[in-house]
Amino acid sequence: MIPTYIVDDVHSDRYIARRRLQKSGAFAPLTEATDGMDFLARFFDPEAPRDADQPALILMDINMPQLDGFETLEALKARLAEGDASGGQPPVVAMFSSSDNERDIRRSAETGVVEHYFTKPIDDEAIAIILETFRSRGLPL
Numbered sequence: 771m772i773p774t775y776i777v778d779d780v781h782s783d784r785y786i787a788r789r790r791l792q793k794s795g796a797f798a799p800l801t802e803a804t805d806g807m808d809f810l811a812r813f814f815d816p817e818a819p820r821d822a823d824q825p826a827l828i829l830m831d832i833n834m835p836q837l838d839g840f841e842t843l844e845a846l847k848a849r850l851a852e853g854d855a856s857g858g859q860p861p862v863v864a865m866f867s868s869s870d871n872e873r874d875i876r877r878s879a880e881t882g883v884v885e886h887y888f889t890k891p892i893d894d895e896a897i898a899i900i901l902e903t904f905r906s907r908g909l910p911l
Contacts (some may be wrong), residue, residue: 771798777809778831786891787829788840794897796911805834812832814849825861832867832900862903866892
């Protein structure tokens, strides 16, 4: 199973993503954060146990209050570089957004951490692409 974080401020978008991921049977546990600040606080909580439930996949929205997806990923990148989170493999990060703007897609690729960009709602093809990423790296499913 692939431990997953869904980071999105829109309840219905998180619900659809959660249902699609559950339907595949490959993603669990599914943890949700309502914005970038919430995600970072929980992901880097020093009191949280660091175990197999650390997310192997992060689905990140772009437009969110407080910290948008890009700002959240910059903070994630910096903290991972500092060694604030334990674990071996860095998580697979996929942006999922209602935007199909080329600028957003290019900016996602330039982060150095985003591996996939999907437009909402996330669909079965996106799930298959994510699963193939894990298989091609020999990561556990």
